[in-house]
Amino acid sequence: MRRIDPKNFSKATRGTSREINRQIVLTLIRTHQPLSRADLARLMETNRANITLLINELLEEGLVREGAQGNLRVRGRKPTFLYINSAKGVAIALDVRATRTFMMVTDSIGKQIGDIISFPTKYDPTEFVASISWQIRKALHDNGGIASCEGIGIVIPGMVDRKTGTVINAPKLGWKYVNLIEIFEKELPGTEVHLENSGRACALSQIWSTREDVHGQNDSVFVSVSDGVGVGVVINGELIRGKHNTAGEFGHVPLSIDGPQCSCGANGCWEAYVSNLATLSRYFGRNLSRKQPESIEVVEFTIEDLISRARSGDSKALIALQSTARYLGLGLASVINAIDPSFIYIGGEITEAWDLIESQVREAIKERTLIKELGNTPIRIVPAVEHPRLQGAVALVTAPAFAAPKVA
């Protein structure tokens, strides 16, 4: 899936197909709405007649709606503005984590409706789908009995095959080759279900963002650090998947072959050094595993607790975080050396401690990158309040109407 850059789409207007022109119009309206037909003609450097033709089609299909806006008057009458028709139905976004699953309901252009809720993640796939379906039915009922759900986007901490809807390997959940779409078809027949890996969903959330500073970042990497490490790589504006859906699995590249055990079965993976559990293990001085919980204190203690202890002067907590920072930087150096992106995004709970760890991260990157310029690769922190995983999950449902996979 490739995003149309609303500021640079000249490639798509030269003798392009009707389908691509439709996608450009939809993208422009979504990014700049409300827009008049005259604005659109100007932005696309085409005449009003062409625009009228395209808009009439989109109005007829219910993808676009008309509305007046505010006090703007042109020669005494209010111009008619165009909007994306967001009332078509709702999209459901799910962020599945080893501990809990988070759910957000949005309109058809990805705007949040109501609060984000969370519930414990069931490890048995059939029970998992049943619990999610129950939550979805409840959410639709609570939102005024909205009948139409446009689709469900699910973010999984593991490798997925989007085409078949199969979770290929999610070590944290203990799932291998689980076809979720088949199970969903029994619970919610006819509903579109899209799966994506968590790191890639985060990368997608940035491609799909209408935030100004995101535009034009055609080569970027998103590193999401939480229960595990998810990495999404975008090259030439396109998310990289690979032949078998494992492209970008930097989380399982070893920093040391003698390092701590990883959930994938190997030793010393990057994830085993920088995940939240790895940081907590360092703090408590022993290897923790959520599968064999120790004391209640250990189980209920979160990375956020550790960060606040570090802030209130607990030097052990600060040292644990700074070790993570060093390992994070060493792994990021490998990512930068391999991809040479124009930008790196970092998300996850660890970003709340960014002011405490930034210098260690940058120092480690500089130490291991192959040339000086790579050491200065810009890093952008994506705070937890932006919910990149959930935004990526929504994009799985809503973006295909706007993205132009065929644009060269």
Ligand SMILES: [Zn+2]
């Ligand atoms: Zn691993």
